[in-house]
Amino acid sequence: MKTMTLKLQHRLAPALSVGAAVSMLALLVGCGAAMAPAELVNARAAYQTASTGEAAQLSRAQVLRARTALIQAEKAYRDGAPDAEVRDFAYIALRQAQAADAQADSIKAIAAKDKAASDLRIAQMHLRSDLQKTQDELAAERQRSMWTKERLAEEERAHAAAEEKARLTQMELEKFANVKQEPRGVVLTLSGAVLFASGKSKLLPTANAKLDEVARVLAQSDQKIAIEGYTDSRGKIKFNKTLSQKRAASVRNYLVAQGVPAGRIIATGMGPQNPIADNTSAEGRANNRRVEIIVQPMMPIPAAPATPATPKPKDYDLDK
Numbered sequence: 001m002k003t004m005t006l007k008l009q010h011r012l013a014p015a016l017s018v019g020a021a022v023s024m025l026a027l028l029v030g031c032g033a034a035m036a037p038a039e040l041v042n043a044r045a046a047y048q049t050a051s052t053g054e055a056a057q058l059s060r061a062q063v064l065r066a067r068t069a070l071i072q073a074e075k076a077y078r079d080g081a082p083d084a085e086v087r088d089f090a091y092i093a094l095r096q097a098q099a100a101d102a103q104a105d106s107i108k109a110i111a112a113k114d115k116a117a118s119d120l121r122i123a124q125m126h127l128r129s130d131l132q133k134t135q136d137e138l139a140a141e142r143q144r145s146m147w148t149k150e151r152l153a154e155e156e157r158a159h160a161a162a163e164e165k166a167r168l169t170q171m172e173l174e175k176f177a178n179v180k181q182e183p184r185g186v187v188l189t190l191s192g193a194v195l196f197a198s199g200k201s202k203l204l205p206t207a208n209a210k211l212d213e214v215a216r217v218l219a220q221s222d223q224k225i226a227i228e229g230y231t232d233s234r235g236k237i238k239f240n241k242t243l244s245q246k247r248a249a250s251v252r253n254y255l256v257a258q259g260v261p262a263g264r265i266i267a268t269g270m271g272p273q274n275p276i277a278d279n280t281s282a283e284g285r286a287n288n289r290r291v292e293i294i295v296q297p298m299m300p301i302p303a304a305p306a307t308p309a310t311p312k313p314k315d316y317d318l319d320k
Helices: 002-015 018-031 038-052 060-078 083-173 205-219 237-257 282-288
Strands: 179-182 185-191 225-230 265-271 290-295
Touching (some): 038 060, 038 083, 060 083, 083 205, 083 290, 205 237, 205 290, 225 237, 237 265, 237 290
Parallel strands (some): 225 265
Antiparallel strands (some): 179 185, 185 290, 225 290
16 A cells, blocks of 8 residues: 555656645545644644645745645655654644745735835825925915015006196196086086187187197096087087087097097087086077086006915825
8 A cells, every 4th residue: 555655646746736735645644544643633734724825826835845745744654654753754844834824924914015115105105296286386376476466566556656647637737727626537628619610620720729738738647538529509419419529529639649649538529418508698608619628537446356365284294
């Protein structure tokens, strides 16, 4: 029987897989004595655990060494070798199987450590990216806030300069006759008889000197200007409307020619609307035939948009 066992072992050992080794060992045990040394029993159990557990995948070479050692122990036991020799071989097999399990545990621990380190690196990369994004957003918000403050300060300076110009313009206009302050602005009223011949819209030569002074003052201002032409109530409304529009346009064109920016002036024909005197008298009708130059009030400076508060980023310790 021993010769048969050795031949079977010699034929099967080179091609034996980890799983098949267990079956072969069971066959050898069945062919021998009923009671094996405790060391050999322990070696068999340790090998069974190693060859069917994670060690079979993680430390395959070590499991194969444990198998070889166990086969030697089984052979010594079947050949009737001294107990001390059998125990020595069994001890080697036991230690080899335990080493396979230990090596598998070590490989698992290293893999877990490497994964934890990799996860930590990825988390730190995301954290740095988030922090950088927050810092970039804060920097952009500060830049926007600074730009808004600078723009507001510049607009305030420009508005203050424009207000000063408006004040000087008003002072200059107040030197003219027929000037009054109204909610719509400073109103300079010019008699139509001074500016135009009866029923005409072409400026008289005598109007030039008057309008030259007005143009000099208005050219220094940044304010919007409205020119309104009026007629008395005699005649057809359509004719009066057209005549008043042409007269307002003539005054506008003359002011533009003298240096007042065209974009600041609008001209409107009002016809017989808004009379300032009684149209039943010649004097009243003469007063109603007029041109009004309105220097409109300065627009208030717009308020700066509120800048929403940006939350302060948390402090992170990347070394932890």
